[in-house]
Amino acid sequence: MEIVIDIEGATPLFTQLMEQIKQAVLSEQIAPGAPLPSIRQLANDLDLNNKTVAKAYRLLERDSVIQTKGYRGTFVHPDAKANCSFDLNEWVLTKLSKLITEFKTSGVTDSEIRIGFTRVMNNKNL
Amino acid sequence: MQDNILFYLVFLSQLILISYYLPSKVLARMRHVISRYPPSEYPKLYPQDVGCYKKSHRRFQLFNHFWLLIGVLIIAADAWWSHTYGGGVGKAFPVFFGMFQFMPMLWLELSEFGQFKLMRKSNTNTKRTAELSRRRLFDHVSPALVFSVVGLFFATIVLDLYWHDFTWGGDTLVRAVTLSLVNMLYMLIVRFNLHGKKLNPHQSYEDRSRQVETVSRTLAYLSIVISLFFIYTAAGDAYDLKAYEHVIFSAYFQLIALISIGNIIWGQPLESLNFDVYKADASAN
Numbered sequence: 335m336e337i338v339i340d341i342e343g344a345t346p347l348f349t350q351l352m353e354q355i356k357q358a359v360l361s362e363q364i365a366p367g368a369p370l371p372s373i374r375q376l377a378n379d380l381d382l383n384n385k386t387v388a389k390a391y392r393l394l395e396r397d398s399v400i401q402t403k404g405y406r407g408t409f410v411h412p413d414a415k416a417n418c419s420f421d422l423n424e425w426v427l428t429k430l431s432k433l434i435t436e437f438k439t440s441g442v443t444d445s446e447i448r449i450g451f452t453r454v455m456n457n458k459n460l
Numbered sequence: 461m462q463d464n465i466l467f468y469l470v471f472l473s474q475l476i477l478i479s480y481y482l483p484s485k486v487l488a489r490m491r492h493v494i495s496r497y498p499p500s501e502y503p504k505l506y507p508q509d510v511g512c513y514k515k516s517h518r519r520f521q522l523f524n525h526f527w528l529l530i531g532v533l534i535i536a537a538d539a540w541w542s543h544t545y546g547g548g549v550g551k552a553f554p555v556f557f558g559m560f561q562f563m564p565m566l567w568l569e570l571s572e573f574g575q576f577k578l579m580r581k582s583n584t585n586t587k588r589t590a591e592l593s594r595r596r597l598f599d600h601v602s603p604a605l606v607f608s609v610v611g612l613f614f615a616t617i618v619l620d621l622y623w624h625d626f627t628w629g630g631d632t633l634v635r636a637v638t639l640s641l642v643n644m645l646y647m648l649i650v651r652f653n654l655h656g657k658k659l660n661p662h663q664s665y666e667d668r669s670r671q672v673e674t675v676s677r678t679l680a681y682l683s684i685v686i687s688l689f690f691i692y693t694a695a696g697d698a699y700d701l702k703a704y705e706h707v708i709f710s711a712y713f714q715l716i717a718l719i720s721i722g723n724i725i726w727g728q729p730l731e732s733l734n735f736d737v738y739k740a741d742a743s744a745n
Contacts, residue, residue: 335591335592335593336589336590336591336592336665337589337590337591337592338587338588338589339587339588339589339590340586340587341586341587341588342586343586354592355592358592363592364592369593369594370592370593370594371590371591371592371593371594371595372594372655374655375594375595375654375655376590376592378655378656378657378658379588379590379591379658380588380589380590381588381657381658381661382588407594
């Protein structure tokens with residue numbers, strides 16, 4: 335399975351990497367439990383910064399698409415295919431849309447929603 | 461006298477092998493690449509003008525011929541000296557001279573790094589590719605070979621200590637440290653080949669894998685030969701096996717040359733390499 339990264343593309347590099355790994359899982363080009371290259375190997379092969387690949391791997395691990403087993407390395411998660419179908423961004427948008435619609439029907443103005451949203455996001459206790 | 465003749469013959473074979481035969485094979489390979497894969501069709505292979513490569517090939521040939529001539533002159537001078545006054549060159553001379561003989565090859569290797577740097581600089585392709593599979597050492601070399609290397613490393617140190625009553629004498633310590641450093645260097649080289657930066661930006665994944673295999677196998681064989689040589693020298697110290705030492709030293713150096721350079725020439729045939737990636741319209745790296 336070959337990964338192709340366009341370094342001048344509009345999509346961020348780590349997103350390109352994530353999307354292609356998810357695509358490989360969905361199309362069954364890589365099987366659950368299959369070993370993945372180390373961050374260093376992939377970064378060196380693609381001539382990218384280690385941090386870019388690490389970020390993609392971290393987000394994929396958060397989404398349970400891959401899993402890191404200590405010194406043994408990174409592997410495709412056993413439930414990766416099911417977890418790939420779940421779009422976290424879409425889920426966030428749906429939830430926020432619902433909430434904002436609720437606010438608007440209660441008469442809250444756009445600027446009040448923005449101020450409230452910013453205050454909540456800036457709250458370090460969250 | 462017979463010892464001297466045997467030494468001259470073996471040393472002459474070292475001169476011919478390292479400064480004539482192997483370099484001529486390397487040179488023929490490089491010239492074949494230029495004629496079979498010309499710059500007009502494979503421009504990415506030549507970040508510099510083709511004249512520069514031809515010039516460096518001539519320089520490489522001259523450099524090798526120079527050491528060959530010096531070696532022959534040394535044999536002639538030694539023959540005359542030992543005939544007139546007795547004595548001759550030191551026992552370690554073939555190894556010492558062999559290091560100079562390796563200089564043209566070292567120069568060639570170093571200039572290759574410069575070529576890869578130029579290739580990376582002139583690479584305008586915005587697309588980069590990588591294979592989504594992990595490169596592991598045991599996919600490229602057999603575990604048996606790696607365990608032989610490790611086993612021989614420890615066997616060399618234990619045997620050396622055994623023959624010297626388990627005391628770290630001067631030579632024993634030097635051999636143990638040298639062997640450890642050489643093996644550590646080899647491990648670093650293999651590690652760099654497995655996980656390190658892709659020096660040639662156009663190299664295909666299959667070629668990279670083949671390169672890892674050749675390098676790992678070559679270094680494993682070299683480590684085994686060096687361990688065996690150190691066992692011989694340790695035994696030589698313990699049992700006073702000094703006869704034919706010159707000959708053994710030279711044969712050892714020839715074996716090292718055959719394994720290291722020979723594996724590149726015969727272990728990676730040009731036909732097995734993917735040259736399509738160097739074509740002008742090749743979009744993949």
